[in-house]
Amino acid sequence: MNSKQPHIILKTNDLSIGYVSKKKQTCIASNINIELKRGELVGLIGANGIGKSTLLRTLTQVQNPLDGAIEINGKKVSDYAPIELAKVMSLVLTEQITSKNLSVLELVALGRQPYTNWIGNLSKLDTEAINNALDHTNITELIHKKCFELSDGQLQKVMIARALAQDTDLIILDEPTTHLDMYHKAYILKLLKKLAKDTNKTVLFSSHEIDLAIQLCDNIIVMTENQVVSDVPYNLIKQGVFETLFPKDLIAFDEKTGSFRVKN
Template identity: 80%
Template sequence: MIKQNENIILKTQDLSIGYTSKKETTIVASNINIELRRGELVGLIGANGIGKSTLLRSLTHVQNPIDGFIEINEKDISKYNPIDLAKVMSLVLTEQVASKNLSVFELVALGRQPYTNWVGNLSEEDINAINTAIKQTNISDLKNKRCFELSDGQLQKVMIARALAQDTDLIILDEPTTHLDMYHKAYILKLLQKLAKETNKTILFSSHEIDLAIQLCDNLVVMTKNEVVSDTPCHLISKGTFENLFPKDLIAFDEVTGSFRVKK
């Protein structure tokens, strides 16, 4: 039992998420009980506006939950100070890079900020971590390029490398395939699958690429109007979870192919 608990990187207990104002509290989703395990690629999926971003903001401590608990490595997330939290969880967001004049190496090096001294000097250990992350994401040929010279797909790999250089147990990505064509969407998710296995890190990403997520993820967190469920893709298919993901007037889920199709 102890060994099993050691493999749980993130856990929520009776979590309710949403927004509070002076007048009222708006609950987006409640009774969320999920466990993310070491070395797994986990996709967060659901229809537009269902609350995926709210859940990610809550899991990353950007906003407080309405109720319930979030634990990382068996410690309440609210008990982490910012530096210690940055040593266990790294983020890849959809926002544009603040300074695209940075070189690829310099941008990846920003992942080492939780470990560098107050003047930001890189140690040999830092440089090794940066170079390893660059190699793992197959961007060695881009190392000295400026970020403004990169395509969207290349820049996304650089952002993933920065998260790897941060050397955390958990990496969370907010829609990492946005603005990419079909090939590069598949490439990025296949890369994340490979990295989860090779580094034994837990990788959680939100995405609208549900068909790809079903094919590549170890587990899925599925948000519907009525509940948030987490399980393997095969179990979710057998339970009929995907059949209720969208209105049935236009799109249907095919259990045989594990994909969605437009109704004729």
């Protein structure tokens, strides 16, 4: 008997990304064909300036693709109305929040905006979603604190809780470990791994923490100057993909340990 195929949450078909300005088109990457399956933790990695943020902005409709298509749950992203898209995809960005005077509870509750009425009243279902998000991220004891009182690590957990409260199939995070020390980098990525498993949501994040991504991710999307590839970490290691990320004169990838080292 064939095992049931995992549900594909996000899929791209021959996607090309880049910019259009003054009638000039600049392509950053093309022929991008990736599939994100339900319940997976997926890392997006690559060297600085390679186009990771551009890819995320394109996937999230912040900017238009140059060519190709993006689908979420089998429907083109461009066919979603904004309120519909907010019910299937949530974002955690690197930009600082503008209203740090909000309490933790108030900020997490903003994740329910796609579902509330025009007054913003919370239903019993909304409250349950908020409480579940607080529990999953272990921040229930912080609910009355103002966001300006939080450490960077605590604030990142609150932002993840807001995305969880939004209750979408797909959560996309742009460099969620920026400004965190090594312990909190590992903590946040392990939290994302647990959330993907426990909630069966698909979590896609961009990161420079390649070693951690190799250890924790179900799949990794690797952007290089020549291609965008997606596979399980073991296969990418065997294919030598990580060895192409950085100039070989300074940094080498150790296939046995699955980590990078500086050459002497």
